[in-house]
Amino acid sequence: MNSGMFFTLEIIIADSSSLPNRALMFAFANSPFIINVWTGPAIAQDFFNMYPPAETSLGWRWGTGIWAIILPVVTIPILAILFLNQKKAKRAGLYPVSKWEGKSYWVFVKELFFELDLMGVVLITAGFALVLLAITLAGYQSEKWREASIIVMLVIGFVSLIAACVWEYKFAVYPLLRWTLVKDRTVACACGIGFVFWVTFYCWDGCTLYFLV
Numbered sequence: 001m002n003s004g005m006f007f008t009l010e011i012i013i014a015d016s017s018s019l020p021n022r023a024l025m026f027a028f029a030n031s032p033f034i035i036n037v038w039t040g041p042a043i044a045q046d047f048f049n050m051y052p053p054a055e056t057s058l059g060w061r062w063g064t065g066i067w068a069i070i071l072p073v074v075t076i077p078i079l080a081i082l083f084l085n086q087k088k089a090k091r092a093g094l095y096p097v098s099k100w101e102g103k104s105y106w107v108f109v110k111e112l113f114f115e116l117d118l119m120g121v122v123l124i125t126a127g128f129a130l131v132l133l134a135i136t137l138a139g140y141q142s143e144k145w146r147e148a149s150i151i152v153m154l155v156i157g158f159v160s161l162i163a164a165c166v167w168e169y170k171f172a173v174y175p176l177l178r179w180t181l182v183k184d185r186t187v188a189c190a191c192g193i194g195f196v197f198w199v200t201f202y203c204w205d206g207c208t209l210y211f212l213v
Helices: 001-015 019-029 035-052 057-066 067-091 105-115 118-140 148-171 183-212
Strands: none
Touching: 001 019, 001 057, 001 067, 035 057, 118 148
């Protein structure tokens, strides 16, 4: 939920800001994290005081469920702005006509299937999910890596990843992984920087909280 909201916000910022000002807008959008360190625990403590864990489980339920109220409320302004600008664009004749307008439902579903590359998404998601799940669960099994379920997950996972590569390279009409971008050194360096950044982040993130507490 949190990642999806910030991903959508970043897309809106990228589409509505100039390149020189984009970094400043991204920084402004992420500025609430500065105060979250102090406000988050205080709000969580208020929930536990109102609903003591020894008496009821409503505390953590409300802590999660309250976002079903907060998110719609705080997104109403930006949604209203986007909706009003869309209406202005339609009145001015600037809003593009949908390429699916006038087409049948089945043609729409077929084109959407290929444009979203659902087959590639399923294969890649299943592959990584099974491989990472097997790596995570292997240490908790009695026979470790010899456990049949671990072996099956690894085999199916790697087969799915190989099948995803074949699908993306040979059959995908709109490939999720564009090989021209994969071979581009700029894109490869950007992905490498992102990979190193998140590895270094999670090296300390999982231990800092417990160390400080």
